[in-house]
Amino acid sequence: MAEVLVYVDHVDGAVRKPTLELLTLARRIGEPVALALGSGAENTAAALAEHGAGKVLTHDAAEYADYLVVPKVDALQAAYEAVSPAAVLIPSSAEGKEIAARLAVRIGSGIITDAVDLEAGDEGPVATQSAFAASFTTKSRVSKGTPVITVKPNSAPVEAAPAAGAVEALSVSFSDKATGTKVTGRTPRESTGRPELTEAAIVVSGGRGVNGAENFAIIEALADSLGAAVGASRAAVDAGWYPHSNQVGQTGKAVSPQLYIASGISGAIQHRAGMQTSKTIVAINKDAEAPIFDLVDYGVVGDLFDVVPQLTDEVKTRKG
Amino acid sequence: MSLRIVVTVKYVPDATGDRHFAEDLTVDRDDVDGLLSELDEYAVEQALQIADDADDADDAEITVLTVGPEDAKDALRKALSMGADKAIHVEDDDLHGTDVIGTSLVLAKAIEKAGYDLVISGMASTDGTAGVVPALLAERLGVPQVTLLSEVSVEDGVVKGRRDGDSASEQLEASLPAVVSVTDQSGEARYPSFKGIMAAKKKPVESWDLSDLDLEAEEVGLEGAWTKVDSATERPARTAGTIVKDEGEGGKQLAEFLAGQKFI
Numbered sequence: 316m317a318e319v320l321v322y323v324d325h326v327d328g329a330v331r332k333p334t335l336e337l338l339t340l341a342r343r344i345g346e347p348v349a350l351a352l353g354s355g356a357e358n359t360a361a362a363l364a365e366h367g368a369g370k371v372l373t374h375d376a377a378e379y380a381d382y383l384v385v386p387k388v389d390a391l392q393a394a395y396e397a398v399s400p401a402a403v404l405i406p407s408s409a410e411g412k413e414i415a416a417r418l419a420v421r422i423g424s425g426i427i428t429d430a431v432d433l434e435a436g437d438e439g440p441v442a443t444q445s446a447f448a449a450s451f452t453t454k455s456r457v458s459k460g461t462p463v464i465t466v467k468p469n470s471a472p473v474e475a476a477p478a479a480g481a482v483e484a485l486s487v488s489f490s491d492k493a494t495g496t497k498v499t500g501r502t503p504r505e506s507t508g509r510p511e512l513t514e515a516a517i518v519v520s521g522g523r524g525v526n527g528a529e530n531f532a533i534i535e536a537l538a539d540s541l542g543a544a545v546g547a548s549r550a551a552v553d554a555g556w557y558p559h560s561n562q563v564g565q566t567g568k569a570v571s572p573q574l575y576i577a578s579g580i581s582g583a584i585q586h587r588a589g590m591q592t593s594k595t596i597v598a599i600n601k602d603a604e605a606p607i608f609d610l611v612d613y614g615v616v617g618d619l620f621d622v623v624p625q626l627t628d629e630v631k632t633r634k635g
Numbered sequence: 636m637s638l639r640i641v642v643t644v645k646y647v648p649d650a651t652g653d654r655h656f657a658e659d660l661t662v663d664r665d666d667v668d669g670l671l672s673e674l675d676e677y678a679v680e681q682a683l684q685i686a687d688d689a690d691d692a693d694d695a696e697i698t699v700l701t702v703g704p705e706d707a708k709d710a711l712r713k714a715l716s717m718g719a720d721k722a723i724h725v726e727d728d729d730l731h732g733t734d735v736i737g738t739s740l741v742l743a744k745a746i747e748k749a750g751y752d753l754v755i756s757g758m759a760s761t762d763g764t765a766g767v768v769p770a771l772l773a774e775r776l777g778v779p780q781v782t783l784l785s786e787v788s789v790e791d792g793v794v795k796g797r798r799d800g801d802s803a804s805e806q807l808e809a810s811l812p813a814v815v816s817v818t819d820q821s822g823e824a825r826y827p828s829f830k831g832i833m834a835a836k837k838k839p840v841e842s843w844d845l846s847d848l849d850l851e852a853e854e855v856g857l858e859g860a861w862t863k864v865d866s867a868t869e870r871p872a873r874t875a876g877t878i879v880k881d882e883g884e885g886g887k888q889l890a891e892f893l894a895g896q897k898f899i
Contacts, residue, residue, distance in 0.1 A: 326802065383779075383780065383798075383805075383807055384770070384780060384782075385780075388774075408801065409766065409783055409801075410800070412766055412767050413767065413770035413780070413782065416735075416767035416770040417770050417771070417773070419736060419771075419861075420736065420739070420771055420774045420775060421774065424861065425734065425736055425860070425861025425862040426735065426736060426861070427862055428765040428766075428767060429764070429765065441865070446656075446867065447654040447762070448650065448654075449870065450654070450869060450870055451655070451656065451867050451868065451869055451870065452867070452870055453656075453864050453867045454864070454865045454866045455863060455864045455865060456862065456863055456865065457861060457862050458860065458861060458863040459861040460861065492777060492779075495778070495809055495813075496779040496781050496807055496808070496809040496813075497807065497809065498805050498806070498807060499808050500805065500806035501803045501804070501805050502804045502805075503802060504800075504801070504802055504803055504804065511801065513801075541898065559785075559799065559820050560799065560801065565761060565764070566818070566819045584650050584651055585650065588650070595896060595898075596873075596876075597889065597893070599885070599889070603878075608876075608878055610873055610876075611873075611876040611878070612876040612877070612892075613876050613877050613878075613879075613889065613892045614876060614877070614878040615878075615879055615880075615881050615885040615886075615888070616878060616879070616880045616881060617880065617881025617885040618881065621881060621883075621885065622885040622889065623886065624886070625884075625885065625886025626886035626887075626889050626890055628886070629886055629887050629889075629890035630890055630899055633899050634899060
């Protein structure tokens with residue numbers, strides 16, 4: 316069976332959920348070989364093996380943390396040459412897409428980004444993508460070279476499928492371009508303890524109607540009662556009420572959770588672009604004419620300052 | 636020291652219009668008005684600020700570059716009216732249907748021909764939204780990529796910037812020449828002034844075709860694309876959901892719905 320190279324996103328050896336989802340998709344088109352780079356790379360092996368990686372290639376060097384993107388591309392290219400895979404799958408993070416793009420040029424291949432599903436086809440893997448603020452669904456494939464495909468979080472279930480997961484050290488020699496962009500400082504983002512926005516099963520978002528940074532506490536309280544991530548519309552972010560890293564929409568993050576709760580968000584096209592593929596959509600808004608209500612499975616026309624706290628209390632009561 | 640800045644921009648269908656695909660599954664550009672991609676306005680803005688801050692501002696030159704059909708000149712005019720100095724329009728019938736790998740090839744050839752010290756792009760286009768062109772350009776041009784910056788400055792031939800990622804905020808640094816991309820957090824883009832709009836009409840817009848870039852038709856276009864779109868289907872409209880008016884029990888009713896869906 317053909318091998319499929321899967322690029323591993325991990326934090327000091329802890330594999331992030333989108334990579335485990337990728338392994339599910341990779342098994343549909345071949346036998347997964349995982350590549351983990353940087354500090355803690357070897358510690359990823361157990362989780363990767365449990366989810367279907369037959370082989371885990373690892374490499375650590377200071378270059379991965381000290382310079383931007385290119386060292387990882389060099390390593391991925393080395394793995395590509397060692398494995399000769401039928402496809403290369405990479406999580407659709409900002410960095411993942413950059414790595415994928417550069418690899419595609421190097422190996423003379425086409426690239427598909429932000430796939431939301433993947434299946435085997437007669438002429439290679441077929442990727443499903445959302446287009447035009449998720450109003451269209453396209454099916455595409457790479458027609459030249461080895462398919463390089465990045466996949467969005469929440470695109471596949473995480474499935475256990477134990478495999479050998481044999482760890483092999485990859486040999487990497489860095490190109491002279493690897494040290495071109497130096498990382499001179501790094502400030503870790505403070506953890507809120509909430510799930511990562513793009514990976515969360517439930518997202519609770521606030522918009523213009525939240526009307527002030529201090530009021531986001533009621534959005535956060537609802538999110539915490541549901542174990543959800545907190546999102547914000549561009550209006551709320553531009554007003555300085557919530558950090559840009561939590562922005563959902565065209566210029567922020569695209570989310571596709573099981574449940575999306577929009578509070579005080581009117582639903583401009585730019586916001587819809589980032590949340591329209593959510594499985595269940597709920598909105599709370601004073602304005603009965605708000606376009607968000609065209610998308611909802613359940614909507615409450617009312618003041619979020621009444622509805623959200625009542626909902627939070629009810630969730631807490633029901634969860635006991 | 637002179638500073639040659641090339642800003643890559645894209646002419647995109649207006650997101651508030653009824654965007655759809657043409658019969659050949661390329662983006663239909665005839666039925667929806669186009670405009671300069673909003674995210675590219677931030678790139679033009681940062682180019683203008685970097686030029687203003689240059690050692691000898693008179694010696695910094697901003698060229699805006701686009702690849703696109705005839706109407707794409709509108710995007711160039713907008714950038715010129717914001718204050719860019721000149722424009723290059725790569726236009727060729729054979730470019731119809733070019734995918735992202737092909738577009739990066741054309742842009743890279745045009746950037747090399749134009750001459751550059753710094754390339755600035757937006758973080759993504761507002762239609763395709765892939766966000767890979769800056770990395771592709773850096774790879775093709777063989778220069779550092781300093782991408783997704785929410786803050787950028789250039790001094791003594793070195794570009795510095797801040798990249799805000801999911802887990803950390805990074806300070807980056809690279810020597811010119813380099814490719815930079817900026818986010819919508821990099822600073823509000825200016826509105827063109829009346830004077831700027833009038834001045835833009837007199838600024839030079841060069842037109843190049845594939846032969847000017849030593850490219851063959853087979854290397855680009857729909858036939859030459861590295862990817863193939865097999866189908867594009869409109870998502871079925873959502874079935875109308877339940878909408879209730881809050882008369883004191885809205886939160887409880889919503890909780891009942893969520894419980895019914897097994898979210899609680």
